[in-house]
Amino acid sequence: MNSILCIGAGYVGGPTMAVIADQCPHLRVCVVDINADRISAWNSDSLPIYEPELDEVVKRTRGRNLFFSTDIDGEIRKADIIFVSVNTPTKTFGHGAGMASDLQYWEKTARQILANSDRSKIIVEKSTLPVRTAAAMERILNSGENGIQFQVLSNPEFLAEGTAIQDLINPDRVLIGGQETEQGRNAVQALVDIYANWVADEKILRTNVWSAELSKLAANAFLAQRISSINAISALCEATEADVDEVSRAIGLDSRIGPKFLKASVGFGGSCFKKDILNLVYLCGHYGLKEVADYWHQVVAMNDFQTDRFVDNILKQMFNTVAGKKITLFGFAFKANTGDTRESPAIKVAKNLLTEQACVWVSDPKALNNAKQDLRDLAVHLESDPYVAATGSHAIAVMTEWQTYRTLDYQRIYDSMEKPAFIFDGRNILNHRELFNLGFNVFPIGKPGLTHF
Numbered sequence: 001m002n003s004i005l006c007i008g009a010g011y012v013g014g015p016t017m018a019v020i021a022d023q024c025p026h027l028r029v030c031v032v033d034i035n036a037d038r039i040s041a042w043n044s045d046s047l048p049i050y051e052p053e054l055d056e057v058v059k060r061t062r063g064r065n066l067f068f069s070t071d072i073d074g075e076i077r078k079a080d081i082i083f084v085s086v087n088t089p090t091k092t093f094g095h096g097a098g099m100a101s102d103l104q105y106w107e108k109t110a111r112q113i114l115a116n117s118d119r120s121k122i123i124v125e126k127s128t129l130p131v132r133t134a135a136a137m138e139r140i141l142n143s144g145e146n147g148i149q150f151q152v153l154s155n156p157e158f159l160a161e162g163t164a165i166q167d168l169i170n171p172d173r174v175l176i177g178g179q180e181t182e183q184g185r186n187a188v189q190a191l192v193d194i195y196a197n198w199v200a201d202e203k204i205l206r207t208n209v210w211s212a213e214l215s216k217l218a219a220n221a222f223l224a225q226r227i228s229s230i231n232a233i234s235a236l237c238e239a240t241e242a243d244v245d246e247v248s249r250a251i252g253l254d255s256r257i258g259p260k261f262l263k264a265s266v267g268f269g270g271s272c273f274k275k276d277i278l279n280l281v282y283l284c285g286h287y288g289l290k291e292v293a294d295y296w297h298q299v300v301a302m303n304d305f306q307t308d309r310f311v312d313n314i315l316k317q318m319f320n321t322v323a324g325k326k327i328t329l330f331g332f333a334f335k336a337n338t339g340d341t342r343e344s345p346a347i348k349v350a351k352n353l354l355t356e357q358a359c360v361w362v363s364d365p366k367a368l369n370n371a372k373q374d375l376r377d378l379a380v381h382l383e384s385d386p387y388v389a390a391t392g393s394h395a396i397a398v399m400t401e402w403q404t405y406r407t408l409d410y411q412r413i414y415d416s417m418e419k420p421a422f423i424f425d426g427r428n429i430l431n432h433r434e435l436f437n438l439g440f441n442v443f444p445i446g447k448p449g450l451t452h453f
Helices: 013-023 036-042 054-061 072-078 104-115 133-141 164-169 182-195 209-240 244-252 273-286 290-317 345-355 368-374 386-390 410-416 432-438
Strands: 003-007 028-032 066-069 081-084 122-125 151-154 174-178 204-208 326-330 359-363 380-382 395-398 422-425 441-444
Touching (some): 003 013, 013 066, 013 164, 028 072, 036 066, 072 104, 081 104, 122 133, 122 182, 133 151, 151 209, 174 182, 174 209, 209 244, 273 290, 290 422, 359 386
Parallel strands (some): 028 066, 122 151, 174 204, 395 422, 422 441
Antiparallel strands (some): 151 174
């Protein structure tokens, strides 16, 4: 039985290896991490991340051919193919701080692989990395004196949280980049053979390493660009009393554009978009492409503007002060169907409201544990029950498009709130006319507000 290892048990490594184990019962698959608590959670009935369908896949495979361990050195020795899915956050220090990827964990992992390998192995980049990072890893791995040779492949993930399992089972494409040598082509084929157990060959794209690495950054940049573009239009819609949903539908019906990622909102979040775009900006600057760097940096700037504009509108509509007023955030995850709060616009909204001395309450069905960490040492109230959270509020701000928020009893909520009662729909998921008829003053994104004064 071939042995596959993934170093890193996070949002990418855990689900990816679970699906590989499920689709390839003839392979031994192990996920390792230095975080013992995280590994314990993967081995328990309460997984460390929430993702639809993940529980079922893990339960089918765990203990059969899927294993979770903290024995990184031992599992490296056993493995034939090693996926590397460690954290690559944006640097907070030194050269490139605020934009470049912090590759210290990635390099440490490369050295750990080298120290514990007694034969040649295939190393697969799964983390999102700067272009030409594979070359650096190859230099480290092939620096040993024992003659062992490693092949480094780039196999970027294209998962959307909330649909990650289906994205893995039915991918748009699987991208594998390798060296254009005989050994490189053999390594690519070995990885192709794994995916071929459930993915059609025409969906498996073979490229050189550099194209694969850049494709991941470019894909996220293009998706984020669409969101920032429609959010920019939403600001103009509010100024001109146009309706951003009508504009979005009209342009989305153009077959050259399409409708996806044209939903105006309070802003994008998640672990990838901002980090990857800033990484792209840094790379463009590094290669002297200032105009290109400025172009992509504006995507992030527009996203920040949209979130700030949302808070500014709350302040403006609530008579230019929220001091002492209770504002309840419905949702804290950066999107529905995940507990992930990384770069969630709700973090910035909550902190900006606190700066204005508002009394902030947060409700979310899956993200309160992460919210507690994001807002530690801040005077924010966390409450899972949205009805309790809304009681006595002056305003509700919808931050996450959870289905449950569409079907709440808003008459009950209105009756429990201070008057005048406000709703700021940062995701445009509610029936604004019905809310207005109940008595709410309603302010969507990119649409005229509905007010009783």
